[in-house]
Amino acid sequence: MDAMNTGIPWSLIAPLIGLQLILAVIGLISLYKAEATRGPKWLWVIIIVCGNILGSVAYFVIGRKDAS
Amino acid sequence: MMQFKLFFRKEMLEMGRSYKWLWVPLVFLMLGVMQPVMTRFMPEILKSAGNMPKGMTITIAPPSGAEVLAQTLGQYSSIGILILVLSVMTMISGERQSGVSQMIFAKPVSYVSYAAAKWASMLSLVTASFALGYGGAWYYTVQIIGAVEAGAVVKAGLFYLLWLWFAGALTLLVSSLLDPAPGIAFVSLGAALLLSMASGWLPRYTVYSPGSLPQISAQWLEPAGEAKGAVGAALLCLACIFIFFAAAVYRIKLRYSKG
Structure with missing residues (x-):
């Protein structure tokens, strides 16, 4: 509740949160479409959802098996 | 030229398919926007962190817009380079391992146009991502912190972009030399880090080193900023990018010309 009292203008932070959400959603879509990943899929869901930017990046870099 | 266009389109398509055209620009944008926002709210963040003795006050001089932009560039030097290296490291080695490049070079294909397409697509990804992120940082800085002189911002951005190009070119060269992805990341990140640290430690000997581009x-x-050896460093950096390209072409040729 402290955050409310200090009067953080959410209009400034909202774009950041929005970007993060977009990144996570793209990660989840890619994960859903992927046939196989390195490591179990449910683990990547947790990592993408909980580990904000770094989680999604880790998925794109490590988790994706490039279809070739 | 025909072949180059074809390969270039293929590289772009592949970068799109692997979501690189989405997540790399997005991450760069977030990195850029985060710094001005964090700086603006540092006093509030410190206040709500709470483990400060009562009565203690910290006064932080509000930084100028230019300082915040310089800090943003600092973010790109660490996390940005990391993201860049990780996103392009398998562009050459991945195709080698999956056998795609063997298939391509079974036909009479120019090695130069193959490598040039890789270089061109990497450079466009880096340029677009950095332009987006830096533009976002600039916009936020002007909005919430203070005006910055436009000429300085553009100059700083261009020199920084050169440094990112250098790191990308280096990564692609290493990718043509080594197979394991972690090895590629380690070698190219290590080399880029060493170069930029060397220009901090030995500024006398590295005036024109590409590693001094972030400092430049x-x-x-800086107010009344005048960078030493900027043109020399830029030219040397471009030369390095070209040399890396030529070396990678030679390396690919060696590997596949015997059939």
Whole structure:
């Protein structure tokens, strides 16, 4: 509740949160479409959802098996 | 030229398919926007962190817009380079391992156009991502912190972009030399880090080193900023990018010309 009292203008932070959400959603879509990943899929869901930017990046870099 | 266009389109398509055209620009944008926002709210963040003795006050001089932009560039030097290296490291080695390049070079295909397409697509990804992120940082800085002189911002951005190009070219060269992805990341990140640290430790001997480009762009942002050896460093950096390209072409040729 402290955050409310200090009067953080959410209009400034909202774009950041929005970007993060977009990144996570793209990660989840890619994960859903992927046939196989390195490591179990449910683990990547947790990592993408909980580990904000770094989680999604880790998925794109490590988790994706490039279809070739 | 025909072949180059074809390969270039293929590289772009592949970068799109692997979501690189989405997540790399997005991450760069977030990195850029985060710094001005964090700086603006540092006093509030410290206040709500709470483990400060009562009565203690910290006064932080509000930083100028140029300082915040320089800090943003600092973010790109660490996390940005990491993201860049990780996103392009398998562009050459991945195709080698999956056998795609063997298939391509079974036909009479120019090695130069193959490598040039890789280089061109990497450079466009880096340029677009950095332009987006840096533009976002600039916009936010002007909105919430203070005006910055436009000329300095553009100059600093261009020199910084050169440094990112250098790191990308280096990564692609290493990718043509080594197979394991972690090895590629380690070698190219290590080399880029060493170069930029060397220009901090031995500024006398590294005036024109590409590693001094981040410092040069930070210097442009300082009040009355005058960067030493900027043109020399830029030219040497471009030369390095070209040499890396030529070396990678030679390496690919060696590997596949015997059939």
